[in-house]
Amino acid sequence: MTNGLGRRAVLASACGIACGAALTGCAGYGPGRVTAEPVAAGTPLAATADVPVGGGVILADQDTVLTQPVEGEFKAFTATCTHQGCVVATVTDTINCTCHGSVYALADGSVVSGPAPSPLAEKAITVAGGSIALA
Numbered sequence: 001m002t003n004g005l006g007r008r009a010v011l012a013s014a015c016g017i018a019c020g021a022a023l024t025g026c027a028g029y030g031p032g033r034v035t036a037e038p039v040a041a042g043t044p045l046a047a048t049a050d051v052p053v054g055g056g057v058i059l060a061d062q063d064t065v066l067t068q069p070v071e072g073e074f075k076a077f078t079a080t081c082t083h084q085g086c087v088v089a090t091v092t093d094t095i096n097c098t099c100h101g102s103v104y105a106l107a108d109g110s111v112v113s114g115p116a117p118s119p120l121a122e123k124a125i126t127v128a129g130g131s132i133a134l135a
């Protein structure tokens with residue numbers, strides 16, 4: 001009887017780990033998901049020189065994508081895709097989520113093509129002395 005309980009305990013434990021991992025993945029915390037802590041206002045994000053004109057950079061650990069749609073105009077958006085919460089993966093002449101193919105505009109974070117249901121949320125920034133910071 002003791003052996004039976006021990007066996008059930010081991011099976012329950014193994015299922016707890018495996019099932020927990022499976023549920024965690026389904027709940028939206030798998031690879032590529034945002035786990036960033038909020039960044040305080042005034043915290044420098046990047047140098048303006050690090051953000052290409054007509055492109056951008058992804059700061060995944062700060063849940064932010066910085067873009068420079070035209071020279072001297074900088075924008076910041078959340079890096080969390082509005083479809084299912086992946087971190088956007090690349091910035092070309094658009095902001096791209098490779099999880100399911102959503103594409104966003106550099107200038108305003110609007111959806112260029114889905115399945116994303118809504119734009120990337122814009123973040124307020126300040127640009128001074130060659131540095132970009134959250135406002």
Ligand code: FES
Nearest residue numbers: 081083084097100
């Ligand atoms: S999570 Fe980005 S396209 Fe699905």
